[in-house]
Amino acid sequence: MPIVKNVSRAVSQLLQSSGCGCGISIVPVRCIGVSPRQVASDASFHSVSFSDTDHPRVLITGGLGQLGVGLAKLLRKHFGKNNVILSDIRKPADNVFYSGPFIYADILDYKNLREIVVNNRITWLFHYSALLSAVGEANVPLARAVNITGLHNVLDIAAEHNLRLFVPSTIGAFGPTSPRDPTPDLCIQRPRTIYGVSKVHAELMGEYYHYRYGLDFRCLRYPGIISADSQPGGGTTDYAVQIFHDAMKTGKFQCNLKPDTRLPMMYIDDCLRATLEVMEAPAEALSMRTYNISAMSFTPEELAQEVQKHVPELQVTYNVDEVRQAIADSWPMNFDDRNARRDWGWKHDYDLPELVTTMFSFLGSDSRIAQAN
Numbered sequence: 001m002p003i004v005k006n007v008s009r010a011v012s013q014l015l016q017s018s019g020c021g022c023g024i025s026i027v028p029v030r031c032i033g034v035s036p037r038q039v040a041s042d043a044s045f046h047s048v049s050f051s052d053t054d055h056p057r058v059l060i061t062g063g064l065g066q067l068g069v070g071l072a073k074l075l076r077k078h079f080g081k082n083n084v085i086l087s088d089i090r091k092p093a094d095n096v097f098y099s100g101p102f103i104y105a106d107i108l109d110y111k112n113l114r115e116i117v118v119n120n121r122i123t124w125l126f127h128y129s130a131l132l133s134a135v136g137e138a139n140v141p142l143a144r145a146v147n148i149t150g151l152h153n154v155l156d157i158a159a160e161h162n163l164r165l166f167v168p169s170t171i172g173a174f175g176p177t178s179p180r181d182p183t184p185d186l187c188i189q190r191p192r193t194i195y196g197v198s199k200v201h202a203e204l205m206g207e208y209y210h211y212r213y214g215l216d217f218r219c220l221r222y223p224g225i226i227s228a229d230s231q232p233g234g235g236t237t238d239y240a241v242q243i244f245h246d247a248m249k250t251g252k253f254q255c256n257l258k259p260d261t262r263l264p265m266m267y268i269d270d271c272l273r274a275t276l277e278v279m280e281a282p283a284e285a286l287s288m289r290t291y292n293i294s295a296m297s298f299t300p301e302e303l304a305q306e307v308q309k310h311v312p313e314l315q316v317t318y319n320v321d322e323v324r325q326a327i328a329d330s331w332p333m334n335f336d337d338r339n340a341r342r343d344w345g346w347k348h349d350y351d352l353p354e355l356v357t358t359m360f361s362f363l364g365s366d367s368r369i370a371q372a373n
């Protein structure tokens with residue numbers, strides 16, 4: 001296809017997908033000839049070969065954490081194995097490496113990331129790299145670099161190459177002065193962790209690039225995510241995954257949050273499905289670019305009671321981690337996700353009893369397989 005046709009289709013896609021509905025005229029970055037990084041107006045736009053009938057070409061950054069491998073699996077089912085590239089700075093396990101394309105990508109290396117996007121004709125980018133709340137407090141300079149500088153690289157590359165960009169935010173983007181029960185989409189956001197500050201920054205920068213440059217930025221604020229086959233990366237909600245493993249292995253669980261600490265949570269399948277759904281939603285359906293999504297809220301005590309229905313002998317003790325407790329006490333207790341439900345039909349499948357049953361059936365079959373081997 002001639003380049004001129006490609007570019008004009010890209011521009012019209014970009015204009016259609018801007019969908020801000022705010023009455024402000026959008027000038028895509030490429031039309032004004034100066035990108036946020038001062039890239040020449042004729043540089044590297046040939047990656048735009050994705051039309052509505054094609055599958056997107058996907059890159060996932062930070063893909064070896066709790067969520068990325070599951071996301072790759074879901075997207076590969078929809079778009080084909082070779083259209084979804086998982087990336088990280090860590091070495092993948094054999095089963096991950098052999099399940100589809102994997103590439104080394106450090107989001108702090110702008111040129112490396114740009115080369116990957118260009119050479120692989122990427123059209124959709126899921127930006128999962130981050131340091132989570134607890135590990136972020138333990139290493140603020142690194143969290144600031146990965147979560148803020150890394151995001152800047154991703155935003156610029158996405159704007160230059162006309163990508164559809166998904167960046168997850170979190171319940172951690174709210175703070176002690178936000179309304180906590182429930183927390184709406186739009187309210188005061190003054191988080192007190194570097195993680196939360198960087199996520200508010202990501203929400204605002206993504207929306208700014210959308211309105212300023214027409215970037216197709218989409219963002220969901222995830223609750224704490226619970227998964228059976230992947231480990232959390234150092235957050236405040238990690239206890240809600242660990243309890244299942246300890247219940248199965250030792251029958252004893254020591255919780256690092258107080259028994260009555262209520263936080264929004266979600267099963268990983270709901271989270272990843274929501275992510276795909278918001279990326280596939282028509283731009284005109286999105287009245288906002290950053291949405292809360294919700295499924296359930298519970299306290300450690302309530303989770304333990306539900307777990308004890310499956311493992312009655314489980315003993316739970318509490319040894320509160322002051323850092324995590326202070327973080328949890330500043331976060332939403334319940335999330336108001338009415339806008340996501342109204343705009344693009346978000347609906348969760350898993351509530352607390354279903355989550356617990358699903359976790360045990362997964363871990364149970366997993367441990368039976370391990371014992372048999």
Ligand SMILES: NC(=O)c1ccc[n+]([C@@H]2O[C@H](COP(=O)([O-])OP(=O)(O)OC[C@H]3O[C@@H](n4cnc5c(N)ncnc54)[C@H](O)[C@@H]3O)[C@@H](O)[C@H]2O)c1
Nearest residue numbers: 062064065066067106107128129130168170222224225233
């Ligand atoms: N898991 C949750 O409960 C949850 C909840 C809300 C939001 N989120 C968000 O979802 C995303 C994925 O979360 P997760 O739980 O999988 O995180 P994780 O901590 O498990 O994984 C993050 C990954 O980022 C990678 N990374 C670190 N520095 C990097 C760099 N310089 N370049 C490239 N990759 C780098 C790490 O190696 C790691 O594999 C994050 O942005 C997180 O903030 C997660």
Ligand SMILES: C[C@@H](O)[C@H](N)C(=O)O
Nearest residue numbers: 132133170235236237
């Ligand atoms: C909530 C979420 O962002 C992450 N699991 C954390 O606790 O930091």
